[in-house]
Amino acid sequence: MKSATSISPLRTALAAFIALPFLFPFIFLIGTAMRTGADYAANPGGMPRQFTFEHLAHAWTEANLDRALFVSLAMSFIACLVCLGAALPAAFWFRMNRGRGAGILRNTLIGGYAIPMIVWLIPLFVILSRMGLTGNYVVAGVLNGVASVPFAIYFLYTYFLLVVSDDMLDASALDGAGANQRFLRIGVPMAGPAIASIMALVFVWTSGEILIAATLLQSNPESFSLPLAATTLTTRQSVNLQGQAAAALVSLAPVILIFALAQRHLVAGFGGMSEK
Amino acid sequence: MMRSGLWLIIPAIFAEMVVLFAPMAYVGLRSFYDWQPVGTSVWVGLDNYRILLQDPEFWQIVRNQAFYLLGLPLWVICPMVVAYLLKDRVWRAGLFRAIYFLPAVMSPAIVGLVFRTLLATDGTVNAALHNAGLEALIQPWLTDQDLVKPVVIVMVLWAGFGTGVLIFTSAFQSIPRDVLEAARLDGAGFWQEFLLIAVPAVRHTIILWTMFQVVAIFLFMFGWIYVLTGGGPGLASATMDFSIYQQFIRFGFFGTAAAQSVLLVLMIVAVPLLGWLLSLVLRLWRTPTSGVTRLLPEEATR
Numbered sequence: 001m002k003s004a005t006s007i008s009p010l011r012t013a014l015a016a017f018i019a020l021p022f023l024f025p026f027i028f029l030i031g032t033a034m035r036t037g038a039d040y041a042a043n044p045g046g047m048p049r050q051f052t053f054e055h056l057a058h059a060w061t062e063a064n065l066d067r068a069l070f071v072s073l074a075m076s077f078i079a080c081l082v083c084l085g086a087a088l089p090a091a092f093w094f095r096m097n098r099g100r101g102a103g104i105l106r107n108t109l110i111g112g113y114a115i116p117m118i119v120w121l122i123p124l125f126v127i128l129s130r131m132g133l134t135g136n137y138v139v140a141g142v143l144n145g146v147a148s149v150p151f152a153i154y155f156l157y158t159y160f161l162l163v164v165s166d167d168m169l170d171a172s173a174l175d176g177a178g179a180n181q182r183f184l185r186i187g188v189p190m191a192g193p194a195i196a197s198i199m200a201l202v203f204v205w206t207s208g209e210i211l212i213a214a215t216l217l218q219s220n221p222e223s224f225s226l227p228l229a230a231t232t233l234t235t236r237q238s239v240n241l242q243g244q245a246a247a248a249l250v251s252l253a254p255v256i257l258i259f260a261l262a263q264r265h266l267v268a269g270f271g272g273m274s275e276k
Numbered sequence: 277m278m279r280s281g282l283w284l285i286i287p288a289i290f291a292e293m294v295v296l297f298a299p300m301a302y303v304g305l306r307s308f309y310d311w312q313p314v315g316t317s318v319w320v321g322l323d324n325y326r327i328l329l330q331d332p333e334f335w336q337i338v339r340n341q342a343f344y345l346l347g348l349p350l351w352v353i354c355p356m357v358v359a360y361l362l363k364d365r366v367w368r369a370g371l372f373r374a375i376y377f378l379p380a381v382m383s384p385a386i387v388g389l390v391f392r393t394l395l396a397t398d399g400t401v402n403a404a405l406h407n408a409g410l411e412a413l414i415q416p417w418l419t420d421q422d423l424v425k426p427v428v429i430v431m432v433l434w435a436g437f438g439t440g441v442l443i444f445t446s447a448f449q450s451i452p453r454d455v456l457e458a459a460r461l462d463g464a465g466f467w468q469e470f471l472l473i474a475v476p477a478v479r480h481t482i483i484l485w486t487m488f489q490v491v492a493i494f495l496f497m498f499g500w501i502y503v504l505t506g507g508g509p510g511l512a513s514a515t516m517d518f519s520i521y522q523q524f525i526r527f528g529f530f531g532t533a534a535a536q537s538v539l540l541v542l543m544i545v546a547v548p549l550l551g552w553l554l555s556l557v558l559r560l561w562r563t564p565t566s567g568v569t570r571l572l573p574e575e576a577t578r
Contacts, residue, residue, distance in 0.1 A: 008365040015362060015372040021434065022375050028400045029390050045403025082291070090288035093281055109288055112296045114544050116495050118517040119537040120299040122524050123306070126313040146295040149288055179281020208383025210499045211517070215525060227385035231503050234389060241393050241400075248389040252382060259381045263374065266381060267442060 029252075033245035040242055055246035059233065062243075065250055067222065068229035072207045072254070075141035075225060079206040080199045082145025083152050088195065090149075091156030092187035095164055096179060106157065113150035117211050125215050135220025140213060144206040152198050159194035160187070193268065200262040207255065226251045300541065307534035324535035334536070336511050337519045340425065341543075344493050344515070347429035351489045352482060354433060355440025360470050362441070363448050373445065377438030384435065384499030391431060392418065392504050418505055424513045431500060436492070440485060447481035448474060479558055487551040494544050516540045 032040065036050040059065065094106045124143070125134065133139050164186060172182050213228040224232065230247040259266065307324055309317040328334050358376075362369040379387060394400045395417040402414045417427050451474060459469050475482070497515040501507055507514035507522065514522075516536065523533040 006365060007367045011361055011365055012367040015358075015366050015369065018358060019372055019375045022378060022438075025390055025394060028394055028404075032393060032400055043403075043407070044398070045400055045405070045407040086288040086291045089284035093284040096281070105285075105289075109292055112292045114491060114495070115296050115300050116517055116537070116540055116544065118498065118520045119303055119541060120296050122520070122533065122537065123299040123302045124295065129313075143295060146291045149291055150296075153288060179284060183281065183284055204381045208381075208386065208499075210383065210385035210502060211521070214502065215521070227383045227499075231385055231389060234392075241396060241398070244389060245393045248386055248393065251386045251389075255382055255386070259378065267374075267377065 026252075029245050029249055032242055033249040035242070037242065055242045056250055059230075059243055059246040059250055063229040063233035063247055064221065064224070065226065065229055065247075068224050068226045069254060071137045071223055072226040075137045075144065076203045076206040078138060078141030079145035079148065080202045082142050083148045083202045084195065084198060086146070087149050087152035087156055087198070088187070088191060089183055091153050091160055092164075092183045092191075093179070094153070094157050095160035095187075096169060096182065106153070110150050110154045113154070117147060121212060121215055128216065134216050135218075135223050137217065137223040137225070140216050140223070140225070141206070143212055143216070144209055145202065147212075148198075148202045148205060152202070155198060156191060156194050159191065163190050193265075196262075196265040197268045200258070200265040203262075204255065204258060204266065207258070226254070300537075303534045303537045307531065307538050309531060309534075311530035311534055313530060320531065324531040325539075328532050328535050328539070331532075333511055334519075337514050337516060340512070340514060341493065341516055343425050344429060344432070344497070345490065347432060348486060348489060350429065350433050351436060351440065352486050355437050355485075356444045356475070356478075356482065357470070358437075359441045359444035360448060360474055361466075362445065373438070373441055375438075376441050379435045379437070380439045382435075384496070385503045387431075387435065388500050388503030395427065419509050421509055421512045424505055424509065428500065428504070428513055431504065432493075432497075435500075436489065443481060443485055444478065447478040451477045480555075483551060483555055483558070486554075487547060490547050490550075491544060494540065494547070516543070 031048045032044075033055055034051050034053070035048040036052045036054070039048060039050040090109065094102060121143075128134050128139060168186060169182065172186060177185060207225070208227060209225070210227045210231070213225045217223045217225060217228055230251040233247050234244040306317070308319060308321060310320045310323075311317045362372060366372065396402075397416045397419065401417070405411070405413050415423055418424055455473060456469060459473055464472070494516065498517045498521065501513060501515050501518040502521075505513040507518050511519075517540070520533050520536050520540065523529040523536065
């Protein structure tokens with residue numbers, strides 16, 4: 001019998017074969033975006049022979065992607081702050097209070113996750129338009145942050161259940177620490193890895209979000225996020241397939257960078273969904 | 277006790293009330309009006325619902341939504357089998373998991389843009405098929421009424437596959453090694469081991485992942501549809517959230533958009549009920565005399 005630890009060439013080959021559909025779209029995309037127009041026209045489905053940065057540069061300036069990159073980063077940063085500011089203390093409060101009433105409140109707040117974004121966004125759009133607050137990426141950042149609060153409460157609460165014991169809470173209570181002090185002395189220092197995961201997830205979700213962007217930011221091109229700028233560019237008649245590919249490629253670059261930097265935290269965050 | 281440190285909980289309650297719950301209640305109320313955001317809204321009772329339910333376009337969208345659910349076996353079984361395949365004896369399994377996981381961190385809008393470019397009638401995929409001499413396979417992938425929904429199902433599989441693999445990997449890790457080794461000593465092959473030990477042991481993860489996918493079909497399809505197909509051709513690929521967005525932002529049918537929002541929430545409420553029924557069926561499936569469940573300690577079967 002084969003040992004459970006010996007490498008199976010068949011299994012490895014199968015895993016590599018399954019990886020192809022995940023790699024090919026990006027290889028095709030790079031090929032389409034970085035070939036010269038003449039090379040692409042001669043053989044759209046073949047191997048690229050002549051390369052150019054022309055389409056990338058054109059997409060970058062046409063869609064004002066440097067501004068969009070700044071907006072996306074600022075919006076994601078605001079969303080992280082809002083989400084963490086609301087969810088972290090709440091999750092710790094739920095860890096301290098595990099009675100029936102607190103349980104109902106916890107499930108209600110986590111249940112907010114199931115409210116479709118379009119359902120709450122429409123009335124907010126109406127109200128924000130009256131207040132002249134559409135086309136404002138700070139508002140969009142705040143809304144993105146609140147949209148992630150239900151998941152963040154669930155995630156951080158589950159984490160606190162694992163790392164903060166009842167004994168720890170009781171001991172600090174005996175020392176005379178109030179709820180707020182316990183949050184600052186126990187909750188914040190112990191939540192480090194979970195905070196990193198939530199920040200990485202909220203950052204990725206917000207920078208890729210399109211519904212809030214398409215609804216609230218459409219009126220002001222200066223507040224276009226990266227996905228909105230890229231998709232708006234591609235609706236123009238003048239932009240061909242190579243231009244579309246270039247816009248997509250340029251927009252993917254920051255996400256791939258974040259993925260490389262925060263892979264471990266993202267994986268931990270997505271893994272946390274399994275308990276959901 | 278509950279009163280102590282109330283300020284810790286107030287920001288979350290306030291934020292969710294103002295942004296999520298109150299607007300939802302407001303939409304519910306407005307669904308009974310001829311809602312005019314900048315004018316006077318007139319009470320119309322159930323008229324918006326009546327208009328909606330008599331509208332063939334609404335039923336087309338409900339049918340689309342139901343069609344997308346046909347992808348469920350694919351979205352659940354594929355990552356589960358591959359997670360088990362990667363569990364051991366694969367060189368650099370972590371690298372493969374990371375590659376599969378890449379789409380999960382990407383914006384559906386941008387990935388939609390990538391596939392719109394690749395799958396266009398004059399796009400790279402058809403050109404590559406032409407080069408390979410496979411002209412018979414060339415299709416108008418995104419503009420054919422019958423093809424567009426299966427294409428979206430495959431896209432959703434592609435996007436969620438890595439997350440599924442990750443979640444099933446952590447679930448499979450909870451199966452005690454000695455149980456699997458005992459099965460191997462008894463001569464169990466990959467599929468026997470997978471079907472008779474692994475699948476029953478992770479059935480709660482299967483239910484949760486299934487429910488997550490069902491809810492995602494109602495909650496997170498907008499980015500894909502908005503960019504990839506624009507709901508088309510016609511309404512062939514439109515989802516509820518996309519249709520509500522169109523009715524509200526593009527066409528200005530505010531009252532029916534509100535009524536459709538309420539129906540969408542009701543559909544999502546129905547999902548956990550369905551999940552509960554499913555877990556009831558599975559509980560019946562796991563009879564006390566089942567050899568498999570007796571083999572496993574309680575932690576693994578919980």
